[in-house]
Amino acid sequence: MSRAIRRIYVEDEVADHPRTARIVSRFPRAEVISCGRYGEVFNRRGQDFRLQKRRPALILARKHRGRVLETPAGYGIGGERNYYFSHMLNCVYDCRYCFLQGMFRSANYVLFVNYEDFLDDIDATLARVGESWFFSGYDCDSLAFEPITRFADTFLPFFAERPRAWLELRTKSVQARALTEREPIPNCVVAFSFTPEAVHGELERGVPSVRRRIEVAADLQRRGWKIGLRFDPLLHTESYRADYGELFEQVFAAVDPRALHSISLGVFRLPKSYFERAWRLYPEEPLFAGPQSEHDGMISLPARDERDLFDFCRDQLGRWVSSEVFHLCSAPASR
Amino acid sequence: MTRIVCALPAEARPIVAHLGLEPAGPRLYRGDGVELIVSGVGPARARAAVERAAPAEGREPRAWINVGIAGHRDAEIGSPRLAYKIVDAASGRAWYPPATFAPPCPGAEVRTVLDVERAFAGDELFEMEAAGFYPAALRCASAELVQVLKIVSDGRVERAERLSAAGVSELIEGNLPVLEALRRELDALAAELAARTAVPDGFDDFLKCWHFTVTQSRQLERLLRRLATLGRPAGPRGFDGAKSAAAVLAGLRGRI
Ligand code: SF4
Numbered sequence: 001m002s003r004a005i006r007r008i009y010v011e012d013e014v015a016d017h018p019r020t021a022r023i024v025s026r027f028p029r030a031e032v033i034s035c036g037r038y039g040e041v042f043n044r045r046g047q048d049f050r051l052q053k054r055r056p057a058l059i060l061a062r063k064h065r066g067r068v069l070e071t072p073a074g075y076g077i078g079g080e081r082n083y084y085f086s087h088m089l090n091c092v093y094d095c096r097y098c099f100l101q102g103m104f105r106s107a108n109y110v111l112f113v114n115y116e117d118f119l120d121d122i123d124a125t126l127a128r129v130g131e132s133w134f135f136s137g138y139d140c141d142s143l144a145f146e147p148i149t150r151f152a153d154t155f156l157p158f159f160a161e162r163p164r165a166w167l168e169l170r171t172k173s174v175q176a177r178a179l180t181e182r183e184p185i186p187n188c189v190v191a192f193s194f195t196p197e198a199v200h201g202e203l204e205r206g207v208p209s210v211r212r213r214i215e216v217a218a219d220l221q222r223r224g225w226k227i228g229l230r231f232d233p234l235l236h237t238e239s240y241r242a243d244y245g246e247l248f249e250q251v252f253a254a255v256d257p258r259a260l261h262s263i264s265l266g267v268f269r270l271p272k273s274y275f276e277r278a279w280r281l282y283p284e285e286p287l288f289a290g291p292q293s294e295h296d297g298m299i300s301l302p303a304r305d306e307r308d309l310f311d312f313c314r315d316q317l318g319r320w321v322s323s324e325v326f327h328l329c330s331a332p333a334s335r
Numbered sequence: 336m337t338r339i340v341c342a343l344p345a346e347a348r349p350i351v352a353h354l355g356l357e358p359a360g361p362r363l364y365r366g367d368g369v370e371l372i373v374s375g376v377g378p379a380r381a382r383a384a385v386e387r388a389a390p391a392e393g394r395e396p397r398a399w400i401n402v403g404i405a406g407h408r409d410a411e412i413g414s415p416r417l418a419y420k421i422v423d424a425a426s427g428r429a430w431y432p433p434a435t436f437a438p439p440c441p442g443a444e445v446r447t448v449l450d451v452e453r454a455f456a457g458d459e460l461f462e463m464e465a466a467g468f469y470p471a472a473l474r475c476a477s478a479e480l481v482q483v484l485k486i487v488s489d490g491r492v493e494r495a496e497r498l499s500a501a502g503v504s505e506l507i508e509g510n511l512p513v514l515e516a517l518r519r520e521l522d523a524l525a526a527e528l529a530a531r532t533a534v535p536d537g538f539d540d541f542l543k544c545w546h547f548t549v550t551q552s553r554q555l556e557r558l559l560r561r562l563a564t565l566g567r568p569a570g571p572r573g574f575d576g577a578k579s580a581a582a583v584l585a586g587l588r589g590r591i
Contacts, residue, residue: 007419007434007442031442033419033431041431044478051435051479051524108433283531289564291591 007057009035009108014062019113023060023148030058037061042089042106050281052107053094058148063087063112068121071135077189077228077262079133079166083125086139087112087151093141093172094205096285097233100139102274109145115154122158126165134159137170137191144173152178160185170230174208174216184224189261191228192217194251196243199235203287210250218254227255232266234313235287236305241312248316257320265313267306275299336525337398337518339371340384340472342464345500346403347373349508368522378423378447378467385471396528398480398521399472402514404488404503405445405462408455412493413506415513416443416460418483423466424448430469435479435524439516445483451495460485479524484517486510535559537570544571547580555580558587565591 008030014020015034024032035041038061068085076082089110090100101107112118122134136142136155146152152169156178159167167188179190195203197210221227229251237243270278272294279288293302300306317326341347347364350356350371356364362373374384381401405416419442421430434442444459446452447466455461465483472481486506489495538559541547547555562569567590577583 006437009431031419033442033444035420035431036429040429046473046476046478047433048477048479048528051477051527052433054435055437057433106433280531283560284564286564289561289591 005030005058006055007031007033009033009038009041009057009059011035011038011059011061014060014113017060017062017113019115019150020060023058023111023113026148027058035059038110042108042110043104045105047105048281049101049105049107049277053101056090057108059108059110060113061110062114063117067112067118068125068134071138075135076133077168077264079131081129081132082135083122083132084135084138085118085122087115087118087136088140088145088149090139091141092144093207095172095207096203096205096278096282096287097235097268097270099270099274101281102270102276102278103139109140111145111149115151119155119158122165123162126162131164131166133166133168135168135170137168141171141173142169143171143175143178146173146175146178150178156182156185156188159188163187168228172204172207172213174212176216176220179220179225180223184226186226189226189228190217190220191230191262191264193230193232194247195231195233195235196237196240196247198237198239198243203235210247214251214254217251218256221255221259226261227259228262228264229255229260230264230266231313231317232264233268234265234306234309235268236301236309240309244309244313245316248313248320252320257325260321260325263317263321263326265310265317267300267310269298269300272297272299336395337369337400337521338388338472339369340374340381340399340401340464340468341371342374342376342381342403343500343503344373345503346507347371348504349511350402350514353508353511369518374464374468377449377463378465380467381464382467382471385468385475389471389475394532394534396480396525396532397476398518398525399468399476399482400514400517400521401465401468401472401483402507403462403464403485404498404506405460405485406452406455406489406495407443407460407487408458408491410460410487410490412487412490413509414487415440415510416445416485416487417441417517418443418445418460418465418485420444421465421469421483422446422459425466428466430466430473432469432482433479434482436520439513439520440484440510443485445485453494455491460487477528480521480528482517482521484510484514535563536568540571541583544574545577545580545583551580551584554584555587558584558591561591562587 005027038059068083071082071084170191172193291302292299351364354366356366359365364371372384374381417438445465446459452461574583
């Protein structure tokens with residue numbers, strides 16, 4: 001994981017923001033470069049995500065609009081009204097299956113420092129529609145960059161005072177200090193994503209080990225935090241039965257299944273244009289070279305593999321968790 | 336392959352000598368993996384030089400470097416700077432060359448002006464080509480491969496008028512190691528891009544045996560690359576009975 005940021009682009013509009021000053025001071029060796037709008041640096045045509053991933057820069061910007069958005073259909077864990085928000089674009093980790101590499105042309109990290117505007121918009125959404133879920137970690141990992149962003153540090157006290165606003169932090173990180181240093185918040189779910197060790201070793205660069213993440217999830221659970229488990233994406237390997245079987249054993253040896261908030265499963269799926277871009281970036285990656293099926297503009301595993309894998313994992317998880325905990329099964333479309 | 340664009344013959348001379356480049360046309364030099372173009376002064380000439388060279392771009396990714404002198408109010412004469420921001424003073428447009436490698440020298444904002452700068456109000460470098468060179472080169476290469484390297488030649492004390500051609504060459508010569516380090520980094524990036532887009536083994540052999548349309552040849556290339564990734568490289572031998580390119584493609588798909 002590259003946390004040694006050597007270039008920081010600062011939008012003129014946030015140059016005097018106190019959060020900008022604090023973050024810039026964390027990187028005394030970085031070149032600090034002023035820019036008009038972050039789009040002048042980020043996601044321009046003719047940039048290469050993979051080359052930029054070698055040494056991503058940080059861009060500090062202001063998010064003007066579209067701060068709180070409705071989730072796509074099928075995204076949620078049982079709530080009726082679901083929204084997502086992205087205080088950051090891109091991720092310090094480098095998972096080969098990640099949709100970000102297909103969505104963005106640039107691997108630079110964009111951090112929107114106007115957190116207070118996000119919070120105002122969440123308040124406005126609550127006032128308009130009532131009790132809702134707010135998912136973070138959609139275009140980034142919620143906690144991986146916490147020592148720099150202090151995102152959770154800022155958002156958790158806000159949610160603590162608004163019991164009708166449910167927050168999901170989704171992460172593959174072990175950055176839990178923002179959580180362990182405060183009392184658990186009943187309307188916050190810390191959702192950890194896992195793939196089996198073998199997949200982790202092959203496809204999740206920079207991501208902390210499965211064992212460390214399980215330890216952190218279990219520790220937070222003991223401290224009273226609501227924990228979610230996300231097996232998303234499920235990835236098909238020749239030994240998927242053994243791999244996933246072992247993963248579930250590992251997880252439930254530490255995490256108490258009776259105290260779990262939720263589990264969700266998701267199959268590997270990318271919009272065709274994202275898949276194409278990811279394949280061009282990593283043509284040597286077997287994940288993109290193997291058998292695929294295309295349906296409604298999405299690329300996924302062949303339907304039979306997907307179904308076998310999904311059914312196997314659902315059945316295995318049924319050994320530990322009841323169907324109420326199994327809030328969401330984003331089952332593959334039957335075809 | 337790297338393409339270097341300099342405005343002045345005096346800037347080009349030490350590079351030509353150091354890399355052992357040979358004349359290859361008017362204001363054009365060529366050597367092992369390098370081409371150098373002398374564009375003339377000003378952004379319009381720099382842009383035109385890139386555009387003239389661009390049609391010769393093949394499939395192979397290339398790095399582009401604009402090397403030249405620049406003024407700064409008080410930076411040490413002879414010190415190198417890699418542009419992290421380029422501003423066209425005339426239009427206000429800005430570009431931000433990404434650095435996906437450890438830069439061989441400090442960075443700077445580079446401001447492209449039409450006349451020799453005398454005021455040096457800010458902390459920027461002032462020069463006359465980058466804003467013409469950069470957007471034109473971006474049309475030929477991924478942004479990571481396009482860089483601007485400037486050597487401080489004048490400022491408030493050392494006035495530009497006093498610079499001789501020999502003095503300019505000396506400044507560039509003193510920074511050849513920086514240029515070399517930059518070239519190595521960019522060559523490595525270009526090689527990575529080239530590896531991704533290389534024609535897969537067997538591709539030409541298939542084209543010799545069957546007639547593929549443009550679309551079919553793209554499909555062929557893609558299938559061969561996927562099969563190679565899966566450790567199942569394919570050649571025309573296994574398709575002896577195939578009557579058409581479509582049949583070959585169907586056979587290759589079946590192997591995935
Ligand atoms: S942790 Fe999540 S957001 Fe980050 S690279 Fe992996 S899949 Fe993408």
